Amino acid sequence: MFDTVFRRVRSSVSSRSETVGLLLRNPAGLAGVVIIAFYCFLAIAGPYIAPYPPNYFPNNIQILPPSAKHLMGTDLYGRDIFSRVLYAARLDMLLSVIGVTLSFSVGEAVGLVAGYFGRGTDQALMRGMDVLLAFPTILLAIAIAIAIGPGFFTIVIAIAIVGIPGFARITRSVVLSTREELFVTGAVSVGASRSRIMRDHIFPNTLSPSLVLYSVSLGAAMLVAAGLSFLGAGIPPPTAEWGAMITEGLPYIQDWWMTVFPGIMITGAVLGFNMFGEALREAMDVTLRR
């Protein structure tokens, strides 16, 4: 009974719709939403729009510049780059979304436990996170990818692991400040259990800052996936992946379309996630301050 009295009025509907409103009124936020929607569309519909299969080798292999028949030209095996770019959208989006969702889940759990239990648990967990943060992202990802061996899930795991410390840190800091709030003290005083306090009172408050990080991390994950491909520890050929496509085109600098188009695709996606994340942070800053 008292419990419900003290239950935190979670970000009420009005403030949530306010955040969304602010986000969409911000040109960067709107652009971010549009770009992300576009990439989601490509990830779903890409293979149906693509004029050729991703690994369609014509009989006479020719490296062709962009034309009406091949909008983005053809690569060194004569494959249609436009089609491959479209097929790659699903793969690259999936890699990032699955990887970052894993980082989010594990990081959130680590941050909650570290922040709530404090002392030794906190020290041990956060020192562990410091260790992961000390490695350059791409090198840690490479080391993980090499240790497990190449493949889709290797890259997902590499992306997931390098992203954990960020989520853990941000969650922990929110837990530390929320723990001192009156509604938590209230819940403790009416005898709510630790797990209940964590689940109902502290956890919901950690979600907003994590959401910002989630968006930005999706972009970062795309860059990691591309970097892994470039360094030779990514998705093995002949699968169409943007980073791998850039890498395949590298020796052919006179045929610029091989590297330029997949790179634009990556940059666009990362930019969309970054813009969205940034605008979201600003919108939340405004609504939280009220």
Place this chain on the structure above:
Amino acid sequence: MKGLAKYITYRALAAVPTILGLIVVTFVLSHVVPGNPALVVIGPEVNPTELKIAEAEMGLNKPLYLQFFIYLFKLLQGNLGYTYIWDQPVSAEIASRFPVSMELALAALVIAVPIALFLGIGTALRVNKPVDHATRVSSLVAISMPVFWVGTLMIILFYFYLRWLPPSGQLNPLLTAPPHITGMMILDSLFTGNLADLLSSVRHILMPAIALSIGLIALLSRILRSGMLDVLGQDYIRTSAAIGLPRRVIVNKYAFRNALLPAITVSALYAAGLMGGVVLTESVFAWPGLGYYAYISIQNTDYPSIMAVVLISGLLFVVINFLADILYAFVDPRVAL
């Protein structure tokens, strides 16, 4: 001063568990490598007895915790393993390549810092003006591009189409390299007064250094901008404006210095990202530093070398952050109290 010494000791001790953790992580990663590391070293076509001998030599038949202590003990002696690709100890390879990477990173900093200062302060003084928005959008785009893609575009433009700059390497291969003094080509040719080498090495470093500096400029200018904005909103700034101090004095003397503080910490934290950028940039431009070494090692599945570079860059990050903490304490003595 006593407080500072105590603070430094405390910071140094706090780094020890992190360093141990780094070693544990690289140990674990290098021991879950699929397949038999002994096979990787001596090649797949060997008879079982040779394999047994190799395994014993590498300590692979011992229990894992013992292997870890052997690994740790070797590390303390500076032994990072042996690279069969380059046929020499990994530590020698790393020692000779370290200054090469250092040169590139420093060159990127030399380019990035003045531009970032200019942009960061300039936009802070013109908040929400067109310049500010344009800078923000361009820095968002800059951090959204894969650095190796930017490098490739630069090669296509400045080498292939314009023929302005060489696409790869550190020096024109027709020239003799200057004698090894610092290991940094530009400094060495400067010290020996070798103008041809100096010109060539500067031309070679330009593209990779610019590619590497782009992300740095975006990041640093943003930190400086928000730092400046925080400081400019403080009471003492308003007071100094009220008593009629010229704007230039307020900005340069009171605001700018305090805005630098967060930049120190954030730049140090970004050091890991910079090192990651170094790996990718060096690989694109065949710049023969640590990153290129890592790249070649990955292509040749030379595990000891890869793990050594991973470990070294982790250690470097810890050292840089330790130094940044101390620098911070010097600039802002309150933290050591």
